Structures are given as C-alpha cells and as structure tokens.
Amino acid sequence: MNRMNAVMIAIVGLATVTAVRAEPGLRTQTGNDIGVSLSSYQYQEPGIMSLKGTKVGLDMRAVKVSGDRDKLIFRGDLRFALGSVDYDSNATGSANGDPDWYLEARGLFGKDRVINEAVISPYTGLGYRYLFNDGRGLTSTGYSGYRRESNYLYLPIGMIHRIALNGQARLESTLEYDYLLAGTQNTSLSDVGAGYSDVTNNQSSGYGLKFSVMYLKSKWAIGPYAHYWNIGQSDTAIIYQNGSPAFIGVEPQNNTMEFGLRASQQF
Numbered sequence: 001m002n003r004m005n006a007v008m009i010a011i012v013g014l015a016t017v018t019a020v021r022a023e024p025g026l027r028t029q030t031g032n033d034i035g036v037s038l039s040s041y042q043y044q045e046p047g048i049m050s051l052k053g054t055k056v057g058l059d060m061r062a063v064k065v066s067g068d069r070d071k072l073i074f075r076g077d078l079r080f081a082l083g084s085v086d087y088d089s090n091a092t093g094s095a096n097g098d099p100d101w102y103l104e105a106r107g108l109f110g111k112d113r114v115i116n117e118a119v120i121s122p123y124t125g126l127g128y129r130y131l132f133n134d135g136r137g138l139t140s141t142g143y144s145g146y147r148r149e150s151n152y153l154y155l156p157i158g159m160i161h162r163i164a165l166n167g168q169a170r171l172e173s174t175l176e177y178d179y180l181l182a183g184t185q186n187t188s189l190s191d192v193g194a195g196y197s198d199v200t201n202n203q204s205s206g207y208g209l210k211f212s213v214m215y216l217k218s219k220w221a222i223g224p225y226a227h228y229w230n231i232g233q234s235d236t237a238i239i240y241q242n243g244s245p246a247f248i249g250v251e252p253q254n255n256t257m258e259f260g261l262r263a264s265q266q267f
Helices: 002-015
Strands: 031-045 049-066 072-089 093-110 113-115 118-134 147-164 169-188 199-203 206-217 220-231 236-241 244-250 254-266
Touching: 031 072, 031 220, 049 093, 049 254, 072 118, 093 147, 147 206, 169 220, 199 236, 199 244, 206 254
Parallel strands: none
Antiparallel strands: 031 049, 031 254, 049 072, 072 093, 093 118, 113 118, 118 147, 147 169, 169 199, 169 206, 206 220, 220 254, 236 244
C-alpha cells in the first residue's frame, strides 16, 4: 500500500505543473491513432540470467468521449512488439538471436479535469500482457534452452497531463502504475528432452510503471517512453521426469526494462 501511495503522490505532482495557457483543444477528443516504436529491451533474473535486445513495436488506440456533461472517456489500447534477444548466464553460457515478442491489450476509462490552466485525465481499467520467448537450441556451453510464456493480468492506475505550447502544439505526459492481479509463467521444459514435463508457476506479487512524454502537433505526435516491470518470485510446482516427480520448479524474481521512442498519427 505504501508503494501505491508514493506513486499516486507522484501522479498528483505531475498533474499540478503550471501550463503556458489553457486551450479547448487540450481536452480528450474522440478519435484513433496508430504508432510505431523502436526500443531497447532488457529482462533480468538478478544473479541468474539476462535477455537483452531491440524491439520494434506497433501501437493502436481508440478513444470515445461519451455524454454532454461530466463526460466519461473510454479508451482501448493494443500494442505488439517483437525482436530478438541475446541470452547470458554465468551458469549456462550465452546464446544470440532468440525470438522474443509480447502483446498487450487494455480497456481504460476516465475523465478530464482542468487544473491550473492544464488538463489532467486520471484513468483506470484492466490490462493483459502476454510475452513469448523462444530459447530453444544450445548455449555456448552446451545447455539446452526452452520456450517461455508469461501472462500478466493487471490493474492500471494513471494520469495524463496536457499543456499548450506555442504554435498550437501540446505536450502530453503520462505516468501510470500497474498493479499485478494475477500472473502465470509457462515453461516448456519438454524442449530440453530427458523426459522432463512442462510446468506452470503462478505469480501473485508484482507491479509495473509506465512513463511517456509526447510532443503533439496537428495530427501527429512523437516522444520517448519507458516501461518497467518488477515481478516477485512465483509459487513452487513439481517438475516430472518420465512421469515421476524429479524436482521443484520456481520462477525467480525478475524485472523488465524497456526504453524507446514512439511516433504516431491521429485519424
């Protein structure tokens, strides 16, 4: 709870920045946009292994403003990002070029508020993130890799802050906290051979952060963004070998960092 309070204080602080001037165009408008992104991506299990690479992303967004007074804003987000990552571990060696991609879908709702000649838009909703990593093949030391799938269901709590700039341009900053509701990690140990079974671990603790600053003018926008996930250690599950219990499997605590640049077109 203390962590969530700290994030909300930061969101309120962002929302109270003084604007250059207030303009009607700062309010959320019904419409759609499509964007592309290029990012640096890193996944880590501290002290165990890391995955590093570059991702290319495609983002789509649809916004509907409903009602005449006290308007509600409904928004749907869809993001797909893919690339390849390099695996590195002190225990099992290294491997290059593993396929790695994720899909994220969100349904959000919120409202606009005018504060200090700026517009802020608090929002919440529900999000889902699916990630696939294909580590099949041998590492530099001869260890066999395998496929991994991550599933996160989360509660986003965020704030958009808009101010007007000169030349009818706008600056839009977004800060978001993502509370993990449920997660699963599916590991295809059968890829290794030796009669191992696949295993699923449940993840119940974790959070994410999203931050972006976009320069908007007319029908296009561009700006940097950062995404972060910190997921706690999973529960334990029995791994079988040739039908008999072999050992206990656990998904370690891990974090993911992504920094990139996004450009979008509104229509």
